Amino acid sequence: MIRYQLICDDGHRFDAWFRSSGDCDRQLGAGLAECPHCGSPEISKALMAPSLNAREETVREVVAAPETARPEGVPARDAVVAGEAARELAELRERMRALREDVMAKAEHVGTRFPEEARRIHYGEREAAGIWGEATPDEARSLAEEGIAFAPLPIFPDERN
Numbered sequence: 797m798i799r800y801q802l803i804c805d806d807g808h809r810f811d812a813w814f815r816s817s818g819d820c821d822r823q824l825g826a827g828l829a830e831c832p833h834c835g836s837p838e839i840s841k842a843l844m845a846p847s848l849n850a851r852e853e854t855v856r857e858v859v860a861a862p863e864t865a866r867p868e869g870v871p872a873r874d875a876v877v878a879g880e881a882a883r884e885l886a887e888l889r890e891r892m893r894a895l896r897e898d899v900m901a902k903a904e905h906v907g908t909r910f911p912e913e914a915r916r917i918h919y920g921e922r923e924a925a926g927i928w929g930e931a932t933p934d935e936a937r938s939l940a941e942e943g944i945a946f947a948p949l950p951i952f953p954d955e956r957n
């Protein structure tokens with residue numbers, strides 16, 4: 797998957813993932829992508845420039861619909877399991893869900909202040925108690941580059957919408 801910064805004819809910038817550069821060109825050419833802000837199908841690739849304001853880049857990431865990346869007439873397929881394996885997987889999912897709730901209950905919710913609070917813990921400016929919150933992909937990348945330990949909370953497919 798490759799990430800491109802795109803821009804609509806109204807000047808909205810957003811990020812989108814594509815399987816390849818050719819896939820991106822094809823989807824844009826066929827008008828299959830649309831601006832998540834105004835719905836305009838007039839999208840082009842934006843010049844890649846370092847962003848000065850990470851928060852503005854929070855813009856939603858849109859994942860190109862799998863339908864558009866498949867040859868016509870080939871139905872979408874997901875990996876599935878059945879039998880004993882399915883039961884074990886369901887149990888594991890339940891345990892992870894419970895574990896996540898436990899972690900979130902014990903940790904302090906710091907919302908979008910997560911990157912700065914994680915830095916303060918890392919640099920010994922606050923107690924190393926658990927915190928949880930939200931970070932943009934760019935913020936997460938910066939934290940990782942600074943060697944600050946953090947982990948994504950697991951999200952389950954049926955919780956996305």
Ligand SMILES: [Zn+2]
Nearest residue numbers: 804808831834
């Ligand atoms: Zn737009």
